Amino acid sequence: DxxxxxxxxxxxxxxxxxxxxxxxxxxxxxxxxxxxxxxxxxxxxxxxIVPVDLNALLYHLERTIAKACASSALKACEQGYGARAEKRRQAIEDHLWHPAGYYADYDWQRRRPIERINAASLFPLFTGLASAERAGRTADSVAAQLLRPGGLATTTRASGQQWDEPNGWAPLQWVAVQGLRAYGRDALAEDIGRRFLAQVQQVYDREGKLVEKYDISGNQGGGGGGEYPLQDGFGWSNGVTLQLLRLYGPGAGR
Structure with missing residues (x-):
């Protein structure tokens, strides 16, 4: 530092x-x-920077608390958290939408959306706050700008940092797949899921392990960059791979 x-x-x-x-x-x-x-x-x-993913997750949390309050007949609590969720949803729609057609982070100091799309754009779909029209436009933008041979890119920049091109991260693949499926974009969701599964399989066949992140640019290897060596494992890679296999692997849907 x-x-x-x-x-x-x-x-x-x-x-x-x-x-x-x-x-x-x-x-x-x-x-x-x-x-x-x-x-x-x-x-x-x-x-x-006001992050779109954080605010989408807070919206989901507020909605969840409101539902929990409703199940316990706590009317004031239900109404309070419901109002917070709706206020946040409207703020996201007002400020975290880029006119180019995707949800975006917002620079509150300069009072403008960040110009670069990234995988966090799909969190409003994952948490169910997006309108159908904006979900569709976001899906189109993601397909045009973030789809890679091995799945969904994290960003469009290769900075040498680990949460950037060419790395793909399992939890972001899952957010994308689930968010797109929730809005009827099943073909794109399956495309992302299958590409990531193929990437994981290629590394596993060669090295006999799953890893923390993957190079999804077509190099068929584990990811790199950042401040520490690539980690073996890895909890979220294991879990997401298992879930994607249930959706799109051999025998899926039987």
């Missing part, structure tokens, strides 16, 4: 530390998604 802050002498050190912590807390540690220039970690400004 000190070395990163030293490469941004024009910024207060504490500001750089804060944005690095926020980037790590986001789970996308690190990604061009948070970088002002899309390349250099010292340009990170995570706390200036």
């Amino acid at each position: 000190r070395a990163t802050a030293a490469r941004a002498p024009q910024r207060p050190t504490g500001e750089v530390y804060r944005d690095l912590r926020a980037g790590a807390e986001s789970g996308w540690d690190f990604s061009s998604r948070w970088l002002d220039d899309g390349r250099e970690l010292a340009s990170i400004r995570t706390t200036a």
Whole structure:
């Protein structure tokens, strides 16, 4: 962190530390998604960005709490969290929609949507808040810009960070598949799922293991980049692969 802050002498050190912590807390540690220039970690400004995935998940949480309150006959609680969810849904539609046709992060300091699409665009479909029209446009944008030989790309930038091109991550494949299926885009969902399964199988056949992330550009290997070596395992790769096999593997649907 000190070395990163030293490469941004024009910024207060504490500001750089804060944005690095926020980037790590986001789970996308690190990604061009948070970088002002899309390349250099010292340009990170995570706390200036309103993330579409976080807000979609908070919407889902508020809806879930409202339903739990309803099941316990807690009317005020149900209405309160229901109102919060609806207010957040409307804010997402007002501010986290890019006119090019996809859900996008928002730069609240500059008061404009982030121009680059990324896999988080599908979270409003995954949590069921998207309108049918916007879900369809988002699906089309994702198919045009994020589909790769091995599944769904995380972003469209190859920055050297691990949550970027050419890496594909299992949980993002699952969000995409489930979100697209929920809005009737079954063919695209299956295409993404089958591509990712083929990628996982190729690495497994060669190395006898599943890994944390995959290079989905067509190189048929595990992913790279970031601050540590590629990890074996991996919980989310194992779980998502199992679920995708149930959907699209041999004997699926029987």
